[in-house]
Amino acid sequence: GAGVSQTPSNKVTEKGKYVELRCDPISGHTALYWYRQSLGQGPEFLIYFQGTGAADDSGLPNDRFFAVRPEGSVSTLKIQRTERGDSAVYLCASSARRDQQEQYFGPGTRLTVT
Amino acid sequence: AQSVTQPDIHITVSEGASLELRCNYSYGATPYLFWYVQSPGQGLQLLLKYFSGDTLVQGIKGFEAEFKRSQSSFNLRKPSVHWSDAAEYFCAVGALYGNKLVFGAGTILRVKS
Numbered sequence: 162g163a164g165v166s167q168t169p170s171n172k173v174t175e176k177g178k179y180v181e182l183r184c185d186p187i188s189g190h191t192a193l194y195w196y197r198q199s200l201g202q203g204p205e206f207l208i209y210f211q212g213t214g215a216a217d218d219s220g221l222p223n224d225r226f227f228a229v230r231p232e233g234s235v236s237t238l239k240i241q242r243t244e245r246g247d248s249a250v251y252l253c254a255s256s257a258r259r260d261q262q263e264q265y266f267g268p269g270t271r272l273t274v275t
Numbered sequence: 276a277q278s279v280t281q282p283d284i285h286i287t288v289s290e291g292a293s294l295e296l297r298c299n300y301s302y303g304a305t306p307y308l309f310w311y312v313q314s315p316g317q318g319l320q321l322l323l324k325y326f327s328g329d330t331l332v333q334g335i336k337g338f339e340a341e342f343k344r345s346q347s348s349f350n351l352r353k354p355s356v357h358w359s360d361a362a363e364y365f366c367a368v369g370a371l372y373g374n375k376l377v378f379g380a381g382t383i384l385r386v387k388s
Contacts, residue, residue, distance in 0.1 A: 165318070194375065203279075203365050203378030204319070217374035252318070264376060266311075266319040 163187070165267035167253050173273045174243055182238040182270045186255030193236050194264060195228055196252040204252050210236060243274045277302045279366050281379035288356050289387050296351040296382050298366030308349040309367040309376065310340055319365065325349065336360070361386045 166185040174180050186193050192211055196204035206220040210230045218228070225243075230236040240247055250271050254264035278301045288294050300306055307326050311319040323334025330342040340351045349366060363383050367376040 201380070203367075203380050204376075206375035206377070209374040220375065254319075263321065263324060265321070268316070268318040 165253055165255055165265055167267040167270050169270060170268065171271045171273075173275060175275055176243060176245060178243050180240050180243055180272065182251050182272070184236045184238070184253030184267060186234065186236070186253070187265055190255035190257050190265075191233070192256045192258065193230060194254040195236070195238050196254065198250045198252055198269070200249075207238070245274045248272055248274045277368050277370075277377040279368050279377055279379035281366055281382050283382045284380070285383045285385065287385040287387060290358050291355050294351075294353045294356045294360070294384070296364050296384070298349045298351065298379060299347050300349065300366070300368045301347065302368050302370070304370060307369045308340075308342060309369065310334065310338070310349075310351050311365045311367060312362050313365065313381075314362045322351070356386055358386045358388060360384060
């Protein structure tokens with residue numbers, strides 16, 4: 162079946178602009194995660210959704226970052242007033258159940274802020 | 276707080292040689308441990324996982340890992356490396372009913388012919 166998909170695959174934006182990154186999880190997966198991977202680093206947790214609600218947003222670096230999942234499926238990560246330090250690969254993952262912990266990752270969106 | 280250390284940033288092995296990638300974790304309860312592989316331009320693919328039971332776990336592509344609680348380690352091994360194994364490998368720790376995985380910084384594997 163289809164895996165996790167993310168769009169766009171690449172996004173270049175100017176400093177100060179607003180961007181939205183989209184994630185389509187595996188059908189039926191109730192848990193959805195966003196991670197950020199900077200160059201030379203492992204992925205770092207941003208936010209976790211169980212269904213429609215953000216159950217844990219402790220990894221969001223500041224209030225410029227926000228994510229939604231209004232119908233419990235597709236999620237959008239929103240970044241306001243982008244900064245050059247936001248440049249990274251943004252990864253989305255989903256899992257079938259909260260207790261399964263087996264997360265399936267999408268290919269990521271590479272965000273470059275110029 | 277949870278943390279994962281992968282001491283080797285780069286490892287180079289000859290094709291056909293054995294491989295061991297090191298992973299040490301810090302976690303206050305029973306850890307759930309994972310190894311993922313990431314090829315250039317690709318997403319993370321799960322190689323194997325340890326939740327409980329037998330401490331030697333088998334994964335895909337001929338990989339295995341051994342959980343050693345006394346050493347807080349979960350090293351990844353493969354008896355004979357293939358050129359297609361060249362990639363970056365990440366160890367991660369999570370928890371039952373946890374909200375996230377904590378990843379190490381990764382080990383880049385280079386395979387020389």
